[in-house]
Amino acid sequence: xxxxxxxxxxxxxxxxxxxxxxxxxxxxxxxxxxxxxxxxxxxxxxxxxxxxxxxxxxxxxxxxxxxxxxxxxxxxxxxxxxxxxxxxxxxxxxxxxxxxxxxxxxxxxxxxxxxxxxxxxxxxxxxxxxxxxxxx
Amino acid sequence: xxxxxxxxxxxxxxxxxxxxxxxxxxxxxxxxxxxxxxxxxxxxxxxxxxxxxxxxxxxxxxxxxxxxxxxxxxxxxxxxxxxxxxxxxxxxxxxxxxxxxxxxxxxxxxxxxxxxxxxxxxxxxxxxxxxxxxxx
Numbered sequence: 001x002x003x004x005x006x007x008x009x010x011x012x013x014x015x016x017x018x019x020x021x022x023x024x025x026x027x028x029x030x031x032x033x034x035x036x037x038x039x040x041x042x043x044x045x046x047x048x049x050x051x052x053x054x055x056x057x058x059x060x061x062x063x064x065x066x067x068x069x070x071x072x073x074x075x076x077x078x079x080x081x082x083x084x085x086x087x088x089x090x091x092x093x094x095x096x097x098x099x100x101x102x103x104x105x106x107x108x109x110x111x112x113x114x115x116x117x118x119x120x121x122x123x124x125x126x127x128x129x130x131x132x133x134x135x136x
Numbered sequence: 137x138x139x140x141x142x143x144x145x146x147x148x149x150x151x152x153x154x155x156x157x158x159x160x161x162x163x164x165x166x167x168x169x170x171x172x173x174x175x176x177x178x179x180x181x182x183x184x185x186x187x188x189x190x191x192x193x194x195x196x197x198x199x200x201x202x203x204x205x206x207x208x209x210x211x212x213x214x215x216x217x218x219x220x221x222x223x224x225x226x227x228x229x230x231x232x233x234x235x236x237x238x239x240x241x242x243x244x245x246x247x248x249x250x251x252x253x254x255x256x257x258x259x260x261x262x263x264x265x266x267x268x269x270x271x272x
Contacts, residue, residue: 045213046202046213046214046216047195047198047199047202047214047216048198048199048200048202048203048214055195055199059183059191059195062183062184063183063184063191064184066182066183066184067184077181077182077220077221078182078183078184078218079217079218079219079220079221080182080183080217080218081215081216081217081218081219082214082215082216082217083215083217083243084213084215085213085215085233085240085241085242085243086241097221104221105221105222106221106245106246107219107221107243107245107246109242109243109245110242110243110246110247111246
């Protein structure tokens, strides 16, 4: 079996936070809003191709991230999406949104203006908190 | 308990196809590509607020729609997303995509150009097929 690798483009666009269960957790480098990307370690290219166990675990993780955004990152909503038109590897966006955020009420894809990157300390701290929440 | 109603804006934007299980199934009026919207009959505003049973049923339905797009509507991919920045009622988009479609590779939200509406006959036929597939 070929070794699984997170797609190069996702690693370019994101900080790699770590792995939990079957999924790799990334944080988009744009610091304008909290934007996580979940990459299940699978050959499936779309949600409907996952096994029941994988689908269940992906749900648990994306739901926990959505709650993390609302409980710990002052977000009002989460936008949860599997798109994959540019990067075919299955990945699920979980994006924290609030009225007045940098591209509200538009979707982030194609609309999020450039923003300063987060500091290394901030990324480390956020990664630690997120992974702790996902491990619960 | 207040009677559940599909949000007015969704009914304006879409053809109402019918109900299956806990979900109402809509088809976006833009005929440029097949774009379904699933509205679970729930007070939850986000996927992570659904009960386990509701979440499981929503997954079954969105997965079945994604397969329908690929098996019966010549789509290469599905874009599956819960956004809700403009319409707060929980609804999940399941959009059929292919290379060269009217806004490929951009997302449909904010980018899909106007297109002729489908005929009433076409909508009826599609609704019948989709609901039969979802009932399986």
